[in-house]
Amino acid sequence: MTNIVLFGKPGAGKGTQAEFLKGKYNLTHLSTGDIFRFNIKNETELGKLAQTYINNGELVPDEVTIKMLQSEVEGNPDSAGFLFDGFPRTIAQAEALDAFLTTKNQKITATIALEADDEILVARLLERGKTSGRADDQDEEKIRNRYQEYNEKTAPLIGFYKEQNKFHAVNGIGSIAEITERLSNVIDNL
Numbered sequence: 001m002t003n004i005v006l007f008g009k010p011g012a013g014k015g016t017q018a019e020f021l022k023g024k025y026n027l028t029h030l031s032t033g034d035i036f037r038f039n040i041k042n043e044t045e046l047g048k049l050a051q052t053y054i055n056n057g058e059l060v061p062d063e064v065t066i067k068m069l070q071s072e073v074e075g076n077p078d079s080a081g082f083l084f085d086g087f088p089r090t091i092a093q094a095e096a097l098d099a100f101l102t103t104k105n106q107k108i109t110a111t112i113a114l115e116a117d118d119e120i121l122v123a124r125l126l127e128r129g130k131t132s133g134r135a136d137d138q139d140e141e142k143i144r145n146r147y148q149e150y151n152e153k154t155a156p157l158i159g160f161y162k163e164q165n166k167f168h169a170v171n172g173i174g175s176i177a178e179i180t181e182r183l184s185n186v187i188d189n190l
């Protein structure tokens, strides 16, 4: 079983690449952002809980996010492996994920980061905001807040996975196909 964490700042292209990688490697794609947005759209209890955080560019509390992620994994018992996109985003989430996978005799195979400069990413998000309808993509202040959240809470995961020799990084600037190829090179050599 191959379990990959796709890592990167907001706008780095995780969702775009996941669409290609999931088919190529037969992985179940779990995007916490997509799951939250689906729940918001359908006005579920989870959606109501997450909405304010998301619209303000803040992280949804760990407790809520971890529980949701676990139930998504449990809901795919026949999966050949998972592509985690947008999770973990805090050390507490990463520890909970490791503990949870251990109970299933599984582990994270590798974490692959898509790297790009902040200015490029902010411009990409504002562009996406014109068509995505995402409130968190339309306001530069909320975007900045997501970067602050990333720097404070998510960036420490780089060290967490480096210590386990599981951290790989690829250049996230280039054509979509070029970047898929860079990611595939890493996965093929795991």
Ligand SMILES: Nc1ncnc2c1ncn2[C@@H]1O[C@H](COP(=O)(O)OP(=O)(O)O)[C@@H](O)[C@H]1O
Pocket (backbone or CB within 6 Å): 009, 010, 011, 032, 033, 034, 036, 053, 054, 055, 057, 058, 059, 060, 061, 062, 065, 085, 086, 087, 088, 089, 090, 093, 136, 146
């Ligand atoms: N693992 C997580 N922990 C907490 N909140 C999350 C997590 N994943 C997604 N969210 C919430 O959903 C929002 C959108 O997620 P996502 O679509 O992955 O965003 P981005 O494009 O910023 O990477 C985040 O800004 C955050 O509020």
